[in-house]
Structure formats: structure tokens, C-alpha cells
Amino acid sequence: MNCLIVRAHPLEENLTRRFSDFASNRLEAAGHEVSLVDLYAEDFDPRLTAAERASYYADRYDRSGMERHIAALGAAELLVLAFPTWWFGPPAIMKGWLDRVMAPGVAFDHGRDFGPIVPKLPGLKQVIAITTLGSPWWVDRLVLRRPVRRVLKTAVFGGCAPNARFTYLPFYQAETATDDRIARFEKRIARAIGS
Structure with a gap:
């Protein structure tokens, strides 16, 4: 299976890197082809360009500079997004990747x-x-009703890949993570990727 992992975290040592590396290692060990995009490491520009926006409703979306990302998305059978949730949304760099890569003619076509x-x-x-x-979990689930999950599952992938199974794996209270909680969460990741 072709697997694409897109990671977004500005620090070298962090749980996002640990969890995405864990997923990558498990997928590779199971014989899958894995590509990793580390948005911060490659200094990805999250800003939708004027040319991209101007071409949004044109005959062809301006893919200049996004060809590698678009090709990786198009080849992916499994997509793993790994990122921290800040202010109950993904980091700007991850949102920018979605804006620039999940584009018309790539991830969707405009309806009539x-x-x-x-x-x-x-x-x-x-x-x-x-x-x-x-x-804590109850703020995300009960107070804010899981905004990241709703946007990704319903708005983004529900519209662009409605047949794809969507799994949301939140690791709550990350600042007070213990080795035991991390190990249990990694088991959840392993189950989600089927290894």
C-alpha cells in the first residue's frame, strides 16, 4: 500500500514526531511503501499564492511548486496527518498544506x-x-465538539474522499504525558494502521 505521512511540528523533540515515526516504522515493517513530508523541515510555505487562488475556478489549477505534494497525495492509499492541535485547529502550516494541495482538479472538482x-x-x-x-478530553469532546475531527472528516475528506475510512487519534493533555500513556496511545496507532 502507498502511504503518505504529512507531519507538522516546529520542534525536533516532540510527540508528533514520535507518533509519526512510530506509524512510519510500523507501516514499513508491514511491507508498505511510506513517504514522509515534514512540513517544517522543508520550510513549506502555507500561504495560498495569488496565482493559485486566481486559478481556483479556471480550467486548470496553478500547481506551480506543488507538483511533488500533489503527486504524493494522488498516489496515497493511506494518508496520515500528524500535528499538534493549537487553539482547537491544526497549525497554520498544516492548514496551508490542505489549502494548497487539496485543490480543485486535484482533490475535487467544482460542482455545477x-x-x-x-x-x-x-x-x-x-x-x-x-x-x-x-x-483534557472533555473540553475537546463536550465543550467544543471535536472541531478538528469534524472539519477533517466531514468538510475536507468527506468531500474529497468520501469512501476513505477516517480515524481521529487525539492524545490529550500532552504536556503531562507519561510513558505508560504514550505506550497505550502507540498501541492505538498500531491498531488504526492495521499492524
């Missing part, structure tokens, strides 16, 4: 008369969002 979008990622079978949060 601006109706519902038409999905373009039929090869994407599974999406896993691995995220760390500082808050």
Missing part, C-alpha cells in the same frame, strides 16, 4: 453552478489524523 463538490481521490482508502492536545 457551484453546487456540491465532486470528489477526486478515489484511491485514498484511509485517512488517520494523529494529533496532540494540551486540553
Whole structure:
């Protein structure tokens, strides 16, 4: 299976890196092909360019500079997004990757008369969002109703890859992580990726 891992965290030592490396190692050990995109390491520019935005409704989306990312997404059967949740959203660099890569003609086509979008990622079978949060579970689930999960599952991948299985793996109270909690969470990751 072709697997793409997109990671976003500015620090070298962090749980996002640990969890994404864990997923990568397990997938490779199971014989899958794994590609890693580390957005901070490659200094990814999250800003949608003027040319990209101007081409949003044109005959062809301006893919300049995004070809490698677009090709990796198009080849992926499993997509793992690994990032911290800040202010109950993904970091700007991850949001920018979604803005620039999950684009018209790539991840979706515009519907007739601006109706519902038409999905373009039929090869994407599974999406896993691995995220760390500082808050306790009840704030994310009960107070804010899991905004990151809702946006990714329903708005982004529900529109672009509706047949892909979506798994949301939040690691709460990350600042007070213990070795035992980390080990249990890594077991959840292993189950989600089927290894």
C-alpha cells in the first residue's frame, strides 16, 4: 500500500514526531511503501499564492511548486496527518498544506453552478489524523465538539474522499504525558494502521 505521512511540528523533540515515526516504522515493517513530508523541515510555505487562488475556478489549477505534494497525495492509499492541535485547529502550516494541495482538479472538482463538490481521490482508502492536545478530553469532546475531527472528516475528506475510512487519534493533555500513556496511545496507532 502507498502511504503518505504529512507531519507538522516546529520542534525536533516532540510527540508528533514520535507518533509519526512510530506509524512510519510500523507501516514499513508491514511491507508498505511510506513517504514522509515534514512540513517544517522543508520550510513549506502555507500561504495560498495569488496565482493559485486566481486559478481556483479556471480550467486548470496553478500547481506551480506543488507538483511533488500533489503527486504524493494522488498516489496515497493511506494518508496520515500528524500535528499538534493549537487553539482547537491544526497549525497554520498544516492548514496551508490542505489549502494548497487539496485543490480543485486535484482533490475535487467544482460542482455545477457551484453546487456540491465532486470528489477526486478515489484511491485514498484511509485517512488517520494523529494529533496532540494540551486540553483534557472533555473540553475537546463536550465543550467544543471535536472541531478538528469534524472539519477533517466531514468538510475536507468527506468531500474529497468520501469512501476513505477516517480515524481521529487525539492524545490529550500532552504536556503531562507519561510513558505508560504514550505506550497505550502507540498501541492505538498500531491498531488504526492495521499492524
